[in-house]
Amino acid sequence: MNVLNDERQPTDTCLLCNQRPATQRNSHIIPKFFAKGIFEGTNPRHGTRLSIQGDEQSVQDIVKENYLFCPVCEKGISVLETYCIRGLDKFNDIQYFNSYKTFKRGEFEYFECKILDIKIFNLFIYSIVWRASISNDYAFIPFKLIESDEEQLRVMLQTFLEPTQTALCNKLSDLKELPNHKHVMIRPKKKLRPPHAGLSAVSSSDKSIHQLYLVDYLILYLIEPIKLIYALKEIDNNNLKNPVRVGLGDPEIWKGVNLDFINNFRGSGIY
Numbered sequence: 001m002n003v004l005n006d007e008r009q010p011t012d013t014c015l016l017c018n019q020r021p022a023t024q025r026n027s028h029i030i031p032k033f034f035a036k037g038i039f040e041g042t043n044p045r046h047g048t049r050l051s052i053q054g055d056e057q058s059v060q061d062i063v064k065e066n067y068l069f070c071p072v073c074e075k076g077i078s079v080l081e082t083y084c085i086r087g088l089d090k091f092n093d094i095q096y097f098n099s100y101k102t103f104k105r106g107e108f109e110y111f112e113c114k115i116l117d118i119k120i121f122n123l124f125i126y127s128i129v130w131r132a133s134i135s136n137d138y139a140f141i142p143f144k145l146i147e148s149d150e151e152q153l154r155v156m157l158q159t160f161l162e163p164t165q166t167a168l169c170n171k172l173s174d175l176k177e178l179p180n181h182k183h184v185m186i187r188p189k190k191k192l193r194p195p196h197a198g199l200s201a202v203s204s205s206d207k208s209i210h211q212l213y214l215v216d217y218l219i220l221y222l223i224e225p226i227k228l229i230y231a232l233k234e235i236d237n238n239n240l241k242n243p244v245r246v247g248l249g250d251p252e253i254w255k256g257v258n259l260d261f262i263n264n265f266r267g268s269g270i271y
């Protein structure tokens with residue numbers, strides 16, 4: 001059989017629990033929800049995948065990989081995703097107006113989400129950052145945590161992932177400490193269509209700042225808390241006491257930031 005040496009097999013061990021066989025196929029590295037915007041309004045549905053070398057390829061879906069996880073861990077990740085995505089997405093739904101509170105700080109705005117548990121949201125962010133770091137897909141080559149940080153997030157996930165939301169909620173009272181990191185999530189005030197943004201990820205050369213551009217959302221993940229700029233401190237979600245906060249960017253600035261990123265970085269990703 002013609003199998004590349006680095007291609008994972010179903011007999012390999014799950015990268016999350018390090019125990020069961022990784023028989024799960026088609027695991028998303030980034031929750032599908034984030035990529036929706038790339039494909040909206042395209043007919044036939046497609047996006048463009050750009051490699052580091054600049055090669056382009058038309059794609060219908062975002063990155064999926066086989067044999068990273070066992071089905072139990074895959075289920076645990078999906079419980080986090082289902083819960084958090086619902087909480088994030090309802091911000092645009094007028095019926096859920098009372099579930100959010102918006103704050104203004106000069107030019108800067110953010111909303112607090114009353115229907116999201118901060119502990120589950122932290123696990124959700126860790127699961128995305130960790131998956132992007134362990135991914136073998138070339139879209140995530142520029143994104144990499146150092147091994148000890150990766151392991152710290154893996155252990156958090158292994159300890160707290162549960163196959164149902166009820167079991168997860170019951171487990172949360174044991175979660176008393178988070179890694180000493182910082183992370184913020186920012187989105188445009190109004191979702192842009194076309195999104196003027198893509199899906200890509202990059203880490204700083206010293207591996208202390210990690211950026212995930214997820215179409216309508218940007219996640220900044222900082223290993224060294226001191227590197228979080230003052231203006232964003234209020235929306236740091238790496239804590240156990242505040243409600244989940246999401247920064248709201250001006251749509252024009254948002255467009256500019258993403259286009260700069262795409263043009264200057266010329267990294268791999270899907271647009």
Ligand SMILES: [Zn+2]
Binds near residue numbers: 016069072
């Ligand atoms: Zn597993």
